[in-house]
Amino acid sequence: MKLTIRNKKIITRAIRKATFISIVILIIFILVASNEITHHKLARTAQPLNVCLNTDSLPCPNISTETTSKPFIPNPELNEQQRFLSAIARKLTTVPQAGTYEYILLRAYGAVFVNQDVGIKLPPKHLFANEQETQEFQATLTMGNVDGTKDCYLQKSASDALNKARSLQKIPLKSGYGSGDCTRTFSTNLRFWRKYANNQILAKVQQGKETKILGVVAPPGTSQHLWGLAIDLRVGSKEQRKALNQNGWFQTVQNDVPHWTYVGLTEEDLPLFGFKKQITGGITYWITPL
Numbered sequence: 001m002k003l004t005i006r007n008k009k010i011i012t013r014a015i016r017k018a019t020f021i022s023i024v025i026l027i028i029f030i031l032v033a034s035n036e037i038t039h040h041k042l043a044r045t046a047q048p049l050n051v052c053l054n055t056d057s058l059p060c061p062n063i064s065t066e067t068t069s070k071p072f073i074p075n076p077e078l079n080e081q082q083r084f085l086s087a088i089a090r091k092l093t094t095v096p097q098a099g100t101y102e103y104i105l106l107r108a109y110g111a112v113f114v115n116q117d118v119g120i121k122l123p124p125k126h127l128f129a130n131e132q133e134t135q136e137f138q139a140t141l142t143m144g145n146v147d148g149t150k151d152c153y154l155q156k157s158a159s160d161a162l163n164k165a166r167s168l169q170k171i172p173l174k175s176g177y178g179s180g181d182c183t184r185t186f187s188t189n190l191r192f193w194r195k196y197a198n199n200q201i202l203a204k205v206q207q208g209k210e211t212k213i214l215g216v217v218a219p220p221g222t223s224q225h226l227w228g229l230a231i232d233l234r235v236g237s238k239e240q241r242k243a244l245n246q247n248g249w250f251q252t253v254q255n256d257v258p259h260w261t262y263v264g265l266t267e268e269d270l271p272l273f274g275f276k277k278q279i280t281g282g283i284t285y286w287i288t289p290l
């Protein structure tokens with residue numbers, strides 16, 4: 001009889017234990033299930049956001065496209081100029097008004113502003129007023145050496161890409177060596193300007209009456225060389241051009257034969273960003289559509 005009572009107690013305890021464990025399992029199950037529902041809900045609400053970013057349809061309120069890992073491609077339904085402007089608007093806080101000196105400079109040298117490389121730093125405006133402004137910008141850049149040179153530096157992404165091209169093909173610098181072909185100071189830019197032009201020509205450029213000079217020399221404070229995104233090279237063969245193009249380097253300043261710009265896009269992508277292909281003197285230039 002005593003044994004039976006003990007057995008009963010043991011059985012009761014076992015039942016209580018089992019019930020307790022079942023309840024705990026049930027609670028865990030409910031928690032996991034509700035969590036999954038929450039996740040599912042989140043995934044569903046996130047979808048329109050992705051669609052918005054992928055199609056670039058507007059408006060996309062409070063979404064910074066900079067934070068997405070997906071590379072930006074302009075909306076193909078826009079025209080060339082709109083595609084280009086939509087790309088550079090991501091990098092430039094203010095896009096200059098048509099007809100202004102800044103707009104003329106953007107048309108001539110603005111190809112760099114489509115660069116999607118997060119490691120690339122773009123200037124806050126199209127022209128630096130003096131050496132101090134130039135130096136302040138240049139001090140913020142991460143620079144890299146062009147292989148085989150002593151004092152030729154470019155922004156690191158640009159020099160890495162150029163070094164890759166130069167590992168495929170022998171591509172000499174215009175002067176053979178030296179910093180004059182690479183990132184320049186304000187005073188070097190000014191010295192080159194004075195060598196080919198003068199203040200009267202500058203006034204005409206500012207009024208939009210003279211543009212040819214922009215393919216010879218950049219006005220003071222406006223050169224792509226100040227930004228660490230351009231280099232002057234001696235290129236003669238198709239193979240050299242191909243190696244440069246495959247690594248994001250293109251000729252973007254019409255008639256400036258030795259001048260190469262780091263755009264950082266593939267050749268196929270250039271038209272998607274609105275660039276116009278123009279062949280002059282057997283050389284393919286990719287011109288801004290402004």
Ligand SMILES: [Zn+2]
Binds near residue numbers: 225230
């Ligand atoms: Zn140049």
